[in-house]
Amino acid sequence: MGRVWKVLTRPLVVGALVVAVAGVAFGLYWFQPWKLWQDETVEEGLPQAVETSAPPTAAPSETPSPTTGPQTLASGELISHEHATSGTVKLVRLADGSHVVRLENLDTSNGPDLRVWLTDQPVKEGKAGWHVFDDGQYVSLGKLKGNKGSQNYAVPNDIDPARYTSVSIWCDRFDVSFGAAELDRA
Structure with missing residues (x-):
């Protein structure tokens, strides 16, 4: 019976180990401690002009010179x-x-x-x-x-x-x- 028990529990232990390692890996990825x-x-200086991804729309109401x-x-x-x-x-x-x-x-x-x-x-x-x-x-x-x-x-x-x-x-x-x-x- 002892030998049968070892044979039956080995896949469970390996499976639990795989799940634990995957959980730790996911936790490290997610939290990035x-x-x-x-x-x-x-350290950036204040820019003189900025390019943005959106095209310009109507002119601002108070456009500076x-x-x-x-x-x-x-x-x-x-x-x-x-x-x-x-x-x-x-x-x-x-x-x-x-x-x-x-x-x-x-x-x-x-x-x-x-x-x-x-x-x-x-x-x-x-x-x-x-x-x-x-x-x-x-x-x-x-x-x-x-x-x-x-x-x-x-x-x-x-x-x-x-x-x-x-x-x-x-x-x-x-x-x-x-x-x-x-x-x-x-």
Whole structure:
């Protein structure tokens, strides 16, 4: 009976081992815990003009002259949500009439699928603010280039930035805000 038991349990042990290894591999892929210890610093200057993927629509109502430099239309300070986050967010109109969201002195944790979102939702402190940004309208401006530094994100030409009131560093994988800033109009 002992020999039969060994023969019968061997496939179960091997199967359990295969399932456990697959589970660990999936968990590592999904959570990417090593990113918590990896920082990526990106330092970009403010661009003079931005090319966006969407074709230009109607001319902006307040088109600056070509001799006018970048103009900050709104700004705010990042507050922490899921992860400690700090820095300044600016909505900037460039001399050519295009817009960028600029993150300055950003400092947050790295994550598996971080995005910069322009949203119409209010910024709430604490856990109340972690999940609100996908409840309303938002525009993903792309993957977060780095979790530290100063960087620019082009606003597509067919988006009216005046319709949006906040910016979130959004983890798309877990549907949670790492941090966000209310945009106070200048």
